[in-house]
Amino acid sequence: MTRTTEIYFHPFILMEFRLINDGWRDAYENMAIDEAILIGGTPTLRFYKWRPSAISIGYFQSMEEEVNLKECEKQNIDVVRRITGGGAVYHDSNGEITYSFVCPQEMLPKKIMDIYSLICSSLALGLRYLGLNAEHRGINDIVVNGKKISGSAMTRKYGNILQHGTLLLRVDVKKMFSLLKVGKEKISDKEIKNVEERVTSVEKEGGVLDEEEIKRALMGGFEEKMHLRFYEGEITQEEISEAKKLREKYESREWNFKR
Amino acid sequence: MKAENGILRGELKVRGGKLIKCRMKVKNGRIEEIKFSGDFFMYPEEKLEELEEMLINIELKKEKILPIIHHFSENVEMVGADADDIVKVIMKTITN
Numbered sequence: 001m002t003r004t005t006e007i008y009f010h011p012f013i014l015m016e017f018r019l020i021n022d023g024w025r026d027a028y029e030n031m032a033i034d035e036a037i038l039i040g041g042t043p044t045l046r047f048y049k050w051r052p053s054a055i056s057i058g059y060f061q062s063m064e065e066e067v068n069l070k071e072c073e074k075q076n077i078d079v080v081r082r083i084t085g086g087g088a089v090y091h092d093s094n095g096e097i098t099y100s101f102v103c104p105q106e107m108l109p110k111k112i113m114d115i116y117s118l119i120c121s122s123l124a125l126g127l128r129y130l131g132l133n134a135e136h137r138g139i140n141d142i143v144v145n146g147k148k149i150s151g152s153a154m155t156r157k158y159g160n161i162l163q164h165g166t167l168l169l170r171v172d173v174k175k176m177f178s179l180l181k182v183g184k185e186k187i188s189d190k191e192i193k194n195v196e197e198r199v200t201s202v203e204k205e206g207g208v209l210d211e212e213e214i215k216r217a218l219m220g221g222f223e224e225k226m227h228l229r230f231y232e233g234e235i236t237q238e239e240i241s242e243a244k245k246l247r248e249k250y251e252s253r254e255w256n257f258k259r
Numbered sequence: 260m261k262a263e264n265g266i267l268r269g270e271l272k273v274r275g276g277k278l279i280k281c282r283m284k285v286k287n288g289r290i291e292e293i294k295f296s297g298d299f300f301m302y303p304e305e306k307l308e309e310l311e312e313m314l315i316n317i318e319l320k321k322e323k324i325l326p327i328i329h330h331f332s333e334n335v336e337m338v339g340a341d342a343d344d345i346v347k348v349i350m351k352t353i354t355n
Contacts, residue, residue, distance in 0.1 A: 059304050062296040065280070085338075087277075087298035112302060112338050138275070139300075139339055156302050259296050 015107065015226070018233035020046040021215065024093065027054035027078040032246035034100045034164055035083055036239040041160040043103040045222065045230065047215050050091040050098065054078035055179055058086040058153065062259045071178050081256045082164075086140065086153035089166060090176045095201070097211060099123075099218065100164035108161055112154065116140050118226060119163050120152060126221025127167075130214065132207050140165070147200035167218075168201040169209060269352035273299075277339030281348045290314050295345070300338035306331070310345075321350055 025033070030048055037044050053075075057066050059082055066088040067079055077090075091098065101119055108115050120136035127134035127144065137143045142150035152165030173196045182191070203209060222228045235243075249255050269281045277299040284292040293314050301307055310331050317323055325346055332342035 058298050060296050060301070060307060061298060062280070065296065083304070085298070085300035085304065112300065112336055116338075139277075153300070155304065259294060 014229040015043060015103075017103070017222070017228045017230050018042055018044045019219065019230040020044060020048075020233060020235060022046055022048040022235075024049045024051035026050070026052065027056065027080040027091070028247050028250040029243065030098070031056070031080055031082060031250045032243040033235060033239065034102075034162060035246050036242035037100065037102045037235070038083075038155070038160050038162040039158050039242055040236070040239055041102065041104050041158065042236075043107065043228075044101070044233070045219065045228075046100045046102075047218075048098050048100070049093060049096070050078075051093040052076050052078055053093045053095075054080060054091045055088060056080050056082050056091060057088045059083055059155075060085055060259065061088060063257050066181055068179055068181055075179070077179055079256060080250055081258070082153065083157070084153035084155045084162065084164065086151070088180055089151065090179055091166065092170070092172065092175075095170045095172065096166045096168050097214060098164065098166050100162060102160060102162050104160050105156060112156070113139070115154060115161060115163065116152065119154075120150075122221045122225040123150060123152075123165075123167075123218055124221070125225050126218035127207075129217040129220050130202075130207050132202070132205050142167075144200055144205050147198055149200050149202070149205070167214070168199070169211075169214075170203045171199055171201040173199065267352035269348045269350075271340075271344055271348040271351060273340045273344050276344070279340050279344055279348045281352050283349070283352050285319055285353075288319055290317050290319055293349070295348070297340070299340040302336045302338075306335045314349075319349075319353060321346065324349055 027050055054077055055067055057063060072079055116139060120142055124134040124136050124142050132144045134142055134144045140152045141148050150165055150167045152163055154163040173192050177192060219230055265284055267283045271279045277297055279297040279299055282294045283290060293311050295307060313327055328342045328345050
């Protein structure tokens with residue numbers, strides 16, 4: 001079968017996607033599995049969580065400049081560098097759902113911004129099914145009533161695309177700030193308030209907090225917007241053994257502190 | 260500009276975009292070492308390391324840096340910042 005870049009616009013062709021409804025894993029394993037799935041390129045949507053809570057930084061960020069490492073150690077927070085660009089994210093073990101989306105490049109538009117648009121607007125549509133006033137804004141954000149609820153990052157490698165991102169269920173700005181180096185000056189109450197006014201969560205917006213219901217709604221957004229059809233699947237043995245190798249990279253100081 | 264132990268630092272918040280930071284060592288008017296960081300996107304990602312290599316030993320003058328970065332940008336796709344922003348952040352480390 002020859003695929004064209006326009007295939008996702010075709011209303012009669014459904015693209016089969018594997019759904020991996022994953023649970024908690026640690027930061028290194030989560031990043032290793034995302035990359036292992038990216039290498040294989042099986043069209044996949046994975047939902048997952050982080051335990052222990054962790055901070056992931058963008059590929060181009062400096063660990064020491066972005067993360068308060070002492071505080072992370074004190075609070076048992078893992079730190080990891082992603083293969084995707086973008087910013088530093090605090091992944092609370094109970095505060096968010098993370099998704100990762102993988103498929104071959106030719107299933108998606110060529111331009112990076114068009115891919116962000118497509119995936120983020122699918123997610124926003126899913127959130128609207130939950131009654132949240134969500135829309136895609138800027139490059140890679142989803143906002144509800146103008147406040148950020150989700151951020152995403154993408155890479156294009158091995159002929160495939162990986163986009164992963166988070167959906168905030170609950171947010172503790174104070175804790176987030178204690179772990180990230182947000183500014184050079186000490187974070188004032190006023191600044192915390194500022195961020196609290198710009199960031200929101202499903203809880204704050206009064207949405208349902210049933211995670212399975214949220215995931216179903218997000219899948220619904222993809223089904224409608226991108227004509228995907230999901231089948232329940234597992235991480236394959238091949239992906240597991242690839243992830244095992246990749247985990248060493250994600251745990252290494254060389255990788256995490258390369259910038 | 261901020262210099263610590265001979266390291267120059269610059270930061271640029273791109274309007275409607277992302278943050279680029281630059282850390283640089285200069286010797287005899289030439290770039291001795293340079294590193295970029297930030298929350299921007301560049302595809303393929305590994306190209307940034309190539310750019311950092313390409314800039315070593317280049318005279319720290321806008322007219323020398325500009326063509327290198329523009330040529331480099333033809334082979335990458337950047338989101339949240341562009342070639343001119345890279346030039347700007349380099350120049351920011353020395354002008355104040």
